[in-house]
C-alpha cells in the first residue's frame with residue numbers, strides 16, 4: 319500500500335456532531351495503525367453556511383478527544399494551506415480544464431429558471447427533476463445555446479456557473495472498503511455545479527482537487543456522502559487523476575437508540591443527552607447544546623464508546639486504551655448497518671474508566687464539579703473520597719450527587735419513613751454513649767470504628783437495625799452508599815460527632831411530628 323494519508327474534512331457550519339468525531343476517530347486510528355498521516359482540512363467554501371467560532375470548536379474538540387493531527391490549519395504541513403478559503407485561487411483552473419475537455423459546461427440559468435424547469439418537468443415518480451442530460455437541452459448553457467446567444471450573454475456580463483457534464487446510461491462502479499463494489503447509474507446523477515458565479519468552487523470540486531493535491535490515499539467519511547461518490551469518480555476520471563484516486567470507505571450512520579432515524583442534535587436536546595463532544599453555545603438563537611465533557615465524561619471513555627459505534631474488534635473485549643484501539647482497529651471490521659447510539663452504554667464505558675483511574679488523578683478531574691458548588695477540599699481529602707466512591711458514579715457530574723455529604727453538612731434524610739417507624743427515642747441515651755465511645759477511639763480507622771460500634775451494640779443488647787441505619791442517616795443523609803465506617807473515617811471524629819449529635823436531635827423531632 320502506498321503511504322497512507324487520510325483527512326478529516328469538516329465544514330465549519332456549527333459544532334461537530336458526535337458522528338463527525340467518530341469519522342475523525344476512524345481516520346485517526348487508521349492513520350496511526352498504518353504509520354500514516356492524519357490531516358485536518360477545513361472545507362469552508364460555502365460562505366453562506368459559515369459559522370463564527372466553528373473552526374476553533376472543531377480544533378478544541380479534537381484536542382479534548384486526544385486525536386492529534388499531523389497536518390492542519392494550526393500545525394501547517396507540506397500540503398497546505400489547510401483551509402479551502404485560503405486555497406480558493408487554485409480550483410477554477412480545473413473546472414475550466416474540464417470545460418475545455420468537453421466534460422463540463424457554462425450555465426447561465428437564474429435560480430428562478432431552474433425552479434421553473436423543476437416545476438414543468440415534475441411528475442409523481444420524479445418530484446424533483448434534475449438538471450441533467452434530459453433537461454439541459456432546454457436550459458441556458460453552452461451545450462444548448464448558439465455561439466451568438468452565448469456571446470450576447472457574455473457581453474452582458476451574465477453571471478454563469480460551471481456544471482459537470484454527466485453522460486447518460488453509464489454504469490459507475492467503485493470499490494468501497496465497507497460495502498464492496500458499489501454501482502450507480504449515471505442517469506441518477508445531476509450535472510453538479512463545480513464553480514459558482516463568484517468563482518468559488520463547490521464542495522465536490524474543491525474536495526476532489528484537494529484530495530488529489532494533498533495525496534489522500536483513503537477517503538473515510540459518513541454514509542451520507544456515498545451518493546456523491548459517483549460524481550467524484552467521474553471528476554477523477556475526467557481530470558486524468560484516476561490512477562491516484564483514493565480508496566473509499568463510507569461509515570455507517572449513527573442512529574437513535576430505537577434505530578429509527580439519524581441521531582440528531584434536536585433529539586439530544588429533547589432527551590437531555592449530549593450529542594456533541596463539548597458544549598456549544600448558539601448565541602444567535604440563545605441555545606446551549608450540552609457536551610460530553612461538561613456532562614462529566616472522560617475523553618478516553620468517549621473515544622472507546624465511539625469506536626464501537628460501527629466497528630468491533632471481533633472479540634469480547636470492550637475496554638481499550640487509545641493505544642489498544644489503534645492496535646485492534648481495522649477498516650475491514652467496520653459494519654454496514656447503522657449503529658444505534660445508546661447513552662447508557664456511554665455511561666457504562668465512562669464508569670469503567672472512572673474505576674480504572676488512579677484516585678489522585680480522579681480527584682483532579684472531579685475538583686471542578688466540587689469547586690463549582692463552592693467547596694475547596696485538599697487534594698488528599700478529595701483523593702480519599704474518590705478512592706472510596708469511584709465505583710459509585712458513572713460520570714464526573716454524578717460524583718457530586720453521590721458524594722456531596724463529604725463536603726456539606728447533612729440537612730435532609732432520604733428515608734424519613736425508617737426514622738418515623740424505627741427510631742426509638744428511649745434509646746437516645748445509649749446512642750449518645752455510642753457517639754462518645756466512637757469519639758474516644760485513638761485511631762479513627764474504618765476497622766476500629768466498626769469493631770467499636772459492634773461491641774457497643776452487643777453490650778447494650780441493641781439490634782443492628784436499631785443502630786446502623788441511624789448512624790448512616792445522621793452521617794450521610796442516606797441509608798445507601800459506601801461502607802459507613804469508611805465514610806466516617808474520612809470525615810474524621812469531630813465531624814462525625816457533630817453529625818451524630820445533630821442527626822439524633824433531628825430524628826427525635828421527626829418522630830415527635832410523626
Ligand code: GLU
Nearest residue numbers: 327328329361525539543
Ligand atoms: N465537508 C464535508 C463534510 O462536512 C466532507 C465530506 C468528505 O469527507 O468528503 O462532511
